[in-house]
Amino acid sequence: MDPLDALYRRWLFEVWAGDYAAAGEILTPGFTGHWPNLEVHGPAEAAEQVRRSHEYFSGVRTALDAGPVVGDGMVAAAWSFHGSYRGGVPGATAAPGTPVSFRGQDIFRAEDGRFAEYWVVSDAMGLMTALGALG
Numbered sequence: 001m002d003p004l005d006a007l008y009r010r011w012l013f014e015v016w017a018g019d020y021a022a023a024g025e026i027l028t029p030g031f032t033g034h035w036p037n038l039e040v041h042g043p044a045e046a047a048e049q050v051r052r053s054h055e056y057f058s059g060v061r062t063a064l065d066a067g068p069v070v071g072d073g074m075v076a077a078a079w080s081f082h083g084s085y086r087g088g089v090p091g092a093t094a095a096p097g098t099p100v101s102f103r104g105q106d107i108f109r110a111e112d113g114r115f116a117e118y119w120v121v122s123d124a125m126g127l128m129t130a131l132g133a134l135g
Contacts, residue, residue, distance in 0.1 A: 004110050008068040008075045011108075011115070016062045016081075018054065020047035026114055033118040046118070057083030057100070065103065075108040075115075081122075085131060093132030102127040 007026050014022040027043040040046050054060055060083040067077035085098040094100075104122030108115045128134045 002070045003113065004070045004073075004075050004108075005068050007110070007113075007115060008070075008077055008106070008108065009064070011106075012062050012064060012077070012079060015047065015050055016060065018051075018060070020051060023047040023050075028111055028114045028116045031114075031116055031118070033120075035120055036124065056086055056088055058086050059084050073110045075110065076105065078103065078105050080104075089128075089131055089133060091133040092128075094130065098131070100127060100130050102130070 010022055010026050015026070023043040023046050027046055029042060031040075031042055031046060033040040033046045033049065035049065038049070040049050060081070063080045063082070065078040065080050067075075069076045080101060080103045082099070082101045085092070085094050085096060085100055087096040102123045103126075104120060107119045109117040125134065
């Protein structure tokens with residue numbers, strides 16, 4: 001397995017499973033993560049962003065839908081997220097316990113065997129619709 005493929009799988013299946021310490025092993029100290037409307041710096045802030053997602057959902061599971069595709073120091077993959085809504089999303093009317101799923105794509109840039117930069121896009125509109133936060 002390509003080392004960057006393995007690194008991506010650690011991100012998706014370890015960090016997103018709640019092993020936040022793994023972020024320090026796979027992300028560079030100068031890591032920059034680009035989420036829509038949010039930029040994080042360093043492994044600790046990236047792990048905190050993932051942890052915040054877990055505040056709203058229990059039973060979080062991620063699946064690798066396509067890839068990862070590795071080339072020229074870049075990694076791209078498509079994933080899906082599954083969990084049960086805990087509550088707390090502003091404007092959401094879904095009852096706690098509502099199962100939710102949505103899909104997204106990741107792109108990472110690697111540097112010296114770790115991830116240095118990250119871009120993510122996901123179906124946030126679909127998620128917010130499922131939570132009853134959009135008409």
